[in-house]
Amino acid sequence: MAKRPPHHDPFNVRTVVAIGIGTAIIFILKRWVSIPTGFPNTNIDTSYGVLGFLSVLYGPIAGFLIGLFGHALNDFTQYGTPWWTWVLTTGLIGGSIGLFWRWFDIESGRFGLKKIISFNLIQLLTNGIGWALLAPTLDILVYSEPANKVYVQGVISAISNTVSTGVIGTILLIAYAASRTQSGSLKREE
Amino acid sequence: MTEQLFGYDDQDTWLHHLGGATKLLAFLGLSLIAMASYDTRFIAAIVVLSLFLFKQAHIAWRQVRLVVKVIVTFSLLNLVTVYLFAPEYGVQLYGSRHLLFGQGYFTLTQEQLFYEANLALKYIVTVPLALIFLITTNPSEFAASLNKLHLSYRVSYAVALALRYIPDIQTAYHQISLAQQARGWELSAKAKLSARFKGALQILLPLIFSSLARIDTISQAMELRRFGRNPRRSWYRDHPFAKADWLTLGGVAVIIGIGLWLFHQNGGRFYNPF
Numbered sequence: 001m002a003k004r005p006p007h008h009d010p011f012n013v014r015t016v017v018a019i020g021i022g023t024a025i026i027f028i029l030k031r032w033v034s035i036p037t038g039f040p041n042t043n044i045d046t047s048y049g050v051l052g053f054l055s056v057l058y059g060p061i062a063g064f065l066i067g068l069f070g071h072a073l074n075d076f077t078q079y080g081t082p083w084w085t086w087v088l089t090t091g092l093i094g095g096s097i098g099l100f101w102r103w104f105d106i107e108s109g110r111f112g113l114k115k116i117i118s119f120n121l122i123q124l125l126t127n128g129i130g131w132a133l134l135a136p137t138l139d140i141l142v143y144s145e146p147a148n149k150v151y152v153q154g155v156i157s158a159i160s161n162t163v164s165t166g167v168i169g170t171i172l173l174i175a176y177a178a179s180r181t182q183s184g185s186l187k188r189e190e
Numbered sequence: 191m192t193e194q195l196f197g198y199d200d201q202d203t204w205l206h207h208l209g210g211a212t213k214l215l216a217f218l219g220l221s222l223i224a225m226a227s228y229d230t231r232f233i234a235a236i237v238v239l240s241l242f243l244f245k246q247a248h249i250a251w252r253q254v255r256l257v258v259k260v261i262v263t264f265s266l267l268n269l270v271t272v273y274l275f276a277p278e279y280g281v282q283l284y285g286s287r288h289l290l291f292g293q294g295y296f297t298l299t300q301e302q303l304f305y306e307a308n309l310a311l312k313y314i315v316t317v318p319l320a321l322i323f324l325i326t327t328n329p330s331e332f333a334a335s336l337n338k339l340h341l342s343y344r345v346s347y348a349v350a351l352a353l354r355y356i357p358d359i360q361t362a363y364h365q366i367s368l369a370q371q372a373r374g375w376e377l378s379a380k381a382k383l384s385a386r387f388k389g390a391l392q393i394l395l396p397l398i399f400s401s402l403a404r405i406d407t408i409s410q411a412m413e414l415r416r417f418g419r420n421p422r423r424s425w426y427r428d429h430p431f432a433k434a435d436w437l438t439l440g441g442v443a444v445i446i447g448i449g450l451w452l453f454h455q456n457g458g459r460f461y462n463p464f
Binding site: 011012013014017018020021023025027028029032035049050057065069073076077078079080081082084143144145146147148149167168171175176179 | 356
């Protein structure tokens with residue numbers, strides 16, 4: 001590659017393509033790849049792990065739009081109505097994790113223990129706030145659903161999406177970092 | 191595969207001739223007002239209207255059979271869950287109590303039945319509209335229409351890319367899945383949870399990394415063609431606004447107006463017959 005696109009610009013051509021392909025990936029994963037946990041009606045949605053990974057890679061705008069479009073498109077084609085409150089929450093989670101992309105600087109090829117722990121703290125917080133607080137509260141305000149039902153649903157989603165992001169997101173990030181050439185890895189021969 | 195997912199069916203009805211932007215705005219407008227309103231009469235009227243439009247679009251039952259079944263199952267499951275969690279929620283919302291039967295925790299009141307009927311209507315109200323949208327809108331025209339709504343053309347183009355690459359990524363997913371099964375990974379329900387988890391990873395890793403390579407290839411090709419240099423771009427499938435588009439949008443605006451007026455009349459979002 002002669003010239004790498006400036007990977008700190010949050011909305012360059014590569015971001016546009018990443019949003020498109022990312023949306024397609026999330027859509028396919030939501031449709032086909034979920035892992036049953038053994039509890040009835042509770043699946044681990046692998047798309048959240050991939051969303052966290054793509055957000056760290058391509059930044060907050062990409063994270064937000066990939067989550068928003070991927071979830072909306074899936075709801076729209078599967079249920080006929082996007083469940084707007086949850087769609088928005090997915091977008092916000094992608095966007096929030098993406099905010100830290102410069103700090104993670106995954107292109108540098110370094111993703112050590114410190115970054116692994118920070119990534120998981122960040123995703124634990126965003127998933128927790130998003131699913132256990134934001135999404136159910138919006139459900140009550142917008143859809144007037146009973147509080148105890150939506151909070152139970154929210155807590156279950158918070159746990160399963162945190163597991164998905166923690167396990168799949170972390171594995172993908174480590175694998176990606178290992179595939180990059182570390183900056184400063186070459187030394188002039190004495 | 192895309193045909194099954196989006197099911198765009200090129201026919202010659204007035205709904206097919208409407209612009210994608212018009213249909214998108216109409217869908218968003220109606221789905222937002224139907225989401226906000228809890229006026230049974232209003233939502234029922236929209237259901238009737240959307241079923242009428244559905245008839246107009248010449249959609250065959252077999253085209254939508256599967257998705258309708260999924261939606262009905264999902265809605266029933268949700269209605270039952272709402273009842274299990276809060277059998278007296280209707281009483282709380284409507285402020286009166288007409289007991290039909292039952293005692294203790296699981297009672298059945300007229301208010302609860304009415305509330306759940308409202309929920310059921312709200313779950314299904316936009317389904318015919320969504321199906322009309324999916325079956326009568328050309329995906330390429332849809333992306334062009336987003337730009338017409340003054341959404342940045344970069345974002346519109348991203349949506350176009352997503353619709354373009356969903357079939358490709360789905361094919362890649364199936365190929366990888368079959369290849370891993372041929373190597374002996376058991377992915378079906380017969381396998382243990384840990385085995386299925388590893389199996390899913392064995393599919394995800396190649397799928398994601400081949401997609402990242404795809405992102406690099408496509409963005410380099412677009413950069414070579416100077417994507418993003420100019421503030422505007424033209425679209426192959428552009429659709430100028432016609433009289434029918436303005437009439438449709440006018441009709442939707444009137445419906446939203448009625449919905450808002452009903453908020454005022456009912457003194458809130460709920461219509462209370464009790």
